[in-house]
Amino acid sequence: MRISKLYLMIALAACSPVMAADLALTPWAPSLKAEAVTFLPNATQRLAASTRDGLQLLDNQGAELASFKGNFSSLDTRAAGTQVLVASLDNDRQQALLVSLDAATKTFGKPLYLPARDYPVNGLCLFRDAAANLFVFLVGEEGKGEQWLVGNGTTLLSNPQRVRGLPLPPSAQFCQVDDATQQLLVNEENVGWWAYPAHPEADVKRIPVALFDNPKREAGAMALVPGGVVTLDPKTAQLHLFRQTGEHWVEQGSLTLPGLKEPEQLSVSGQHVLVRDDDTGRLYQGKLDWKATPVDAEPVVPEVAALRQTDPVGRQGDAADDPAIWIHPEQPAKSRVLGTNKKQGLLAYDLDGKLLQELAVGRLNNVDVRANFKLGAQTVDLAVASNRDHNSLSLFSIDRQSGELREAGEVPTPLKEIYGICLFRPASGEIYAIANGKDGTFLQYRLSAPDGRVQGELVRQFKVDSQPEGCVADDQRQRLFIGEEDVGVWAVDARADQPATLTSVIKVGPQLHADVEGLALYQSKERDYLVISSQGNDSYLVLDAEPPFTTHGAFRVGLNAAAGIDGASETDGLEVTAMNLGGPWSKGMLVVQDGRKRMPEQTQNFKFVPWAEVTRALKLP
Template sequence: MTRIFPLNTKLSLPKHYLLALIACLMTSHAQAAPSLKLQPWAQDLSANAVAFLPGEAATGRLLAGRDGLLLLDDQGRELSRFNGAFDSLDTRVLGANVLVTSLDSDRQQALLVSLDPQKRQWGTPLYLPARDFPVNGLCLYRDEASNLFVFLVGEEGRGEQWLVGHGEQLSEPAQRVRGLPLPPDATTCQVQDDANQLFVNEERVGWWAYPASSEAESVRAPVAMRAPFGDIRQVAGAMAALPGGMLGLDPQAAQLHLYQQQDQAWVAQARVPLTGLKEPESLAVRLTKTGAQLLLRDDDNGRLYQGDIDWQPTPVPLAPRLPNVAAIAQSEPVARQGDSADDPAIWVHPTTPALSRVLGTNKKQGLLAYDLQGKLLQELPVGRLNNVDVRSGFKLGSQTVDLAVASNRDRNSLSLFSVDRASGELREAGEVPTPLKEIYGICLFQPDSGELYAFANGKDGQYLQYRLHAADGSIKGELVRQFSVDSQPEGCVADDLRQRLFLGEEDVGVWTMDARADQPATLGSVIKVGAQLHADVEGIALYQSAGHDYLVISSQGNDSYVVLDAQPPYAVRGTFRVGLNAAARIDGASETDGLEVVSANLGGAWSRGLLVVQDGRKRMPEQAQNFKFVPWADVAKALGLP
């Protein structure tokens, strides 16, 4: 089994991975082969890798070899040369030019260089830093926000993703985004940009598909496996990605494999014999009106071949492209590894907004406080805090303080903190025990009457509503109402002005109800899990300004955020992602648990408010989890909000 599922692969495969593997097993007998006509091409050229020029109107080809990077016409005549010795090759359109990436064999470094195919001129190369592992292959990827990346495929399962540009510009220096565990004998990769899929070979096992997004989880699904578990007879070699499909070479069997994607699975379409070739390598493919055109190299004799095949995969439906909004600041990473950071709250300074603070929970440590640039100001190691909320003007004996309340998973209680209204300093202010067996979420409700209520929920769906009071200087909680939902909740937020509670049921959607303790706990649906909101439903926050009230919801299942009206009929205003900010060296946000938003003018970039989201996968560089700070003005612009 270790040959099929190496140690760096999760053995507990998700359902869609199992379906993909079953598809491989069920389709091991390929269908009748489409016709393929191969003929020698450019026989005098020494090549390690070949590629077609990208772009619908492009007719030239590129070659990487010991004589350099060569621009060729469709007859194989040399048009231009970039001197050196090179291996591996991939391209993308870069404005009017072509971006070429290859591996400098002498320096053992990946490089990027632009090519003007009209003027036949090469630009100045950009080298990635030398790695501490041998690089076998590389490939390019452009994401939905037009960020450009290079994937490096190394020996012993080493892989990396590097940010190298945005739009039509290269970034210097390149920035390492993340490490990626790959198969131990991987040699090559390809990316299908629109589907955000990275394909990597494992020579003695098969071909794999990975999510290519820089914020994606490092998981994989099988495209095809070696016999007896699939239709690959000998070796999974080079591959080429097309919309909805993949072509792969088995060099030892001299066969071309064709695969069609169907939902999350891959179905073998045909095995095509490569007659006359003994060890085909370096596959390049481009679509034509009637099929696809191929370029191959025979490693046995070093010759190049071209041909046409009368087959095209059927494009599959793609996830919608969402607008990306960048964070312009981020908190320092939390002091615990793993799933630690969880939920933020924003305390607004009553007189000097620039001195406001972002509170954040570390569910392995306690409560944290940051300034608006993300600098850590305070740590209160009070236990495993999950969610936190804050309200101003709480009567603590003879004093008026602002109060933060957090759910404490160590003691299944509410942990209370006073906030000094002048300095913003947090102090422990007491604890309210609850009968919940596994306390989870918390949110506060402060109606016009001046009372303060806390809603606490447990993983079993139970909600408890407490009235908080401290007339004698000691904070107490009086249980005034309880209700429940059918499955696990967490995030909730109260609309103090309209006396409404919004609460999330992770696998179901968002509900609303009357927040007043003396009213029936009747649930009404706001939005259900579906095309726009993907489970888990996590953080929920309320933006209120000049009559424009919006709910912001963490759609954890697809690393996005849904914005909808906070009043009936709860129209969806749009969905967005928090993408990476290359200039500020801030990665995007993914797998977000909690979030918070305020409309207060906090000055500067925060003049129209601040959105803070927890980042479940901290990258660029890879560190412990943290919180990302996003100007609300940029969210409003991206979604066309007033």
């Protein structure tokens, strides 16, 4: 059967929709019985998934070149060096499968199966992130979706790892991922098409590509094109082209598929399109003549991987908050990472992330440490945390040999909602605690315990205009850095007898995304850096710790496929040290709170990153 030859010019850059026209289609490979067909990167071959003939490598006329026997449906591919990685659904085993294909030698590799799921899987699609990690998304019935890590670079993992569950539309069957913009596109049969962030550390949210309230319409399969997506409406037998402009999607044109009663599957490569008519089981090919205008992708932020992570905290929800690093004075490898659980208390971990101590003293928010505090006749190291139960400072002694923490007392404050805290030690040797409240008030206390009972003397008070939290003191330069969450970072003289004149370090803008959260100082013989948690875009900014506070760039903490450690996002607090803690921490350690614990999904925790990886990623001097 030959269908009328009408070609459509679709200009992706056009501002107004193009009127619907017929697309000229001709039958392709009439004898082929396939559930799905896709174009391979070399453009001269196709790949088919068949319930009868398995996975089939085809030439451009549809003749079989090689096959992987079985009963398959759904199909997606990604190039991997000289090979192609293929994802499909094995209907006999009811499992998702991944297999490598060498198109040149026409051979399939050893299959990798995802574990069987407890729900029917309707479809799947692949995603490769900027760090070359390969993921597969599963689209299931009743709104169930999952993201799995299945490979890195050109290699498939021997043991796929579930990254996260993802709530999807209840009637979803098809998905596609745009690797460049890191967006997962999913259909909702009677509603339209949605776009979700695909990155494993992204928040779960969606924006509409196109929605309709019309029983005569149906949202079906999709195919990505430069700068947009082509969608298939099986009920109207039409293709629709959408282009993304900012946060919105705009329809640019539509094509009618005359003669097709139940168009279902769709594949596009350049100007070539393949459509399957479920009514006859036949495939049709056509040509789309358009001028493609790719969407500018966001600049790639370099990623570093965590080498260790802590045990998950013992409370659900937003619990873990701020870390501090206690350095053992004689054996740095016995140092500890302290962390607050703002629903429980203070936690202490070894450098492998194992929980050593848990002090259930209340809702602690931020914590900081300093060495050599006189607690009566004893010399101990000191940890101080902001206690939101009592709007007070909770003090803890740290045994300088064993690292054991003990409650050492409490200092009340007049703050109505205490929030952040940091410690400052000038050359004179006393220790100050600088606490802040959500109303912007900062209070500076001189801490002492001459008779073994801790006390705090209020020595200075100042204020910023809106909510602060993170702060860190540079003891050497007697400078205090404070973060105003929606505004930026300020520097102020840390000395109690000096005026609190605020100097801007960096404002919220293109580099620093609100909320401004944790602040920390990396101080070495060579260079001092200020590290900031840019929570709004899940990144960490590195600046010189001295004026003019030159920025050295931002990085993210991505997943470590080999170690099975997920990345970090929604970071509240962080801490860094330049001390040689041994092994991978010879150049220091960065600790960040992870607001979304994944792979597997558990309560929040803290991630440990070798500072050497940050130096490498940002090419720091």
